[in-house]
Structure formats: structure tokens, C-alpha cells
Amino acid sequence: MANVESFDLDHTRVHAPYVRLAGVKTTPRGDHISKYDLRLLQPNQGAIDPAAIHTLEHLLAGYLRDHLSDVVDVSPMGCRTGMYMAVIGAPDEQAVLKAFESALRDTAAHDRPIPGVSELECGNYRDHDLVAARQHARDALAQGLKVQQTVLLDRGGSGGTATS
Numbered sequence: 001m002a003n004v005e006s007f008d009l010d011h012t013r014v015h016a017p018y019v020r021l022a023g024v025k026t027t028p029r030g031d032h033i034s035k036y037d038l039r040l041l042q043p044n045q046g047a048i049d050p051a052a053i054h055t056l057e058h059l060l061a062g063y064l065r066d067h068l069s070d071v072v073d074v075s076p077m078g079c080r081t082g083m084y085m086a087v088i089g090a091p092d093e094q095a096v097l098k099a100f101e102s103a104l105r106d107t108a109a110h111d112r113p114i115p116g117v118s119e120l121e122c123g124n125y126r127d128h129d130l131v132a133a134r135q136h137a138r139d140a141l142a143q144g145l146k147v148q149q150t151v152l153l154d155r156g157g158s159g160g161t162a163t164s
């Protein structure tokens with residue numbers, strides 16, 4: 001099985017909420033595609049309810065694009081503690097941090113219908129929670145977002161703590 005970058009991140013040594021550059025791919029034509037973690041909750045200390053993270057997905061899909069150009073994709077993490085974002089190019093971490101903060105501010109203030117919520121536009125349009133999504137955005141902003149450096153798992157060797 002191919003190696004997956006996020007399985008090498010030591011999830012016990014990060015401090016959410018944060019943005020983290022997870023990796024940069026170079027296409028055969030030489031373009032860069034960067035992948036970021038946009039983590040809202042501390043790993044293994046809670047999870048965003050499915051309806052709330054679904055609403056965050058709908059709102060951040062638009063609001064992140066308002067503040068950062070060339071966003072390819074924004075998707076929920078399966079562990080429901082944050083989002084993944086892919087973007088063309090290599091925006092620096094501070095620019096991504098500012099864009100995420102701005103998008104969360106927009107999300108916290110969102111008082112209109114959730115975009116893309118109909119049977120035609122969404123795969124589970126009944127499963128949304130705007131109140132909880134706004135609260136998660138407010139909570140993250142109140143805690144203060146930062147840039148998280150990657151802390152790799154120590155998988156064995158002397159003094160290692162490989163437990164996977």
C-alpha cells in the first residue's frame with residue numbers, strides 16, 4: 001500500500017486549531033499543488049458532529065475561495081476534526097492562515113441559507129447544522145489559529161514509540 005503522508009504525522013504533538021502544510025506535489029508539467037490541513041479540533045479529544053462538519057464544508061468551500069486564489073478542493077477529514085485543502089501553487093503558510101481566519105470569520109457570521117443545500121445540489125441535503133458550524137468557527141477563532149509544523153512519528157529505532 002502506498003505511503004500516506006498524514007499517517008506519518010504525530011497527532012499527539014500538534015496543537016489545534018492550526019494550518020499545516022502537509023505536502024507539495026509537482027505535476028509532470030512542473031506545476032505545484034499544495035495540500036494543507038486546516039485543523040479545528042485537537043485530535044482524539046473530540047469530533048465535529050457530521051451535520052456540522054457538512055455545513056462547514058459547504059461554507060468553507062466558498063469562503064476560502066473568497067480569500068485564497070486557486071483552491072482546488074476543500075474536504076472534511078474523516079476523523080471530523082478539520083478539513084483538507086488542496087491549492088494550485090505554493091502559497092505560504094501565513095497567507096493560508098490569514099485566509100482560513102477570514103473564512104472562519106465569514107462562517108461565524110453566516111446568517112443566510114447554507115449554499116448548495118437542496119436535493120439537486122447536495123448528496124445529503126437534510127444533514128446540516130448551521131448553528132453548530134458557526135459555533136465551531138467562533139471557537140477556533142477564540143482559541144487563536146497558528147501555523148503548525150509537521151512533527152513526524154518516531155517509528156522505532158532507539159527509544160522509538162511506534163504503536164501503529
Ligand SMILES: [Zn+2]
Nearest residue numbers: 054122123124
Ligand atoms: Zn452537501
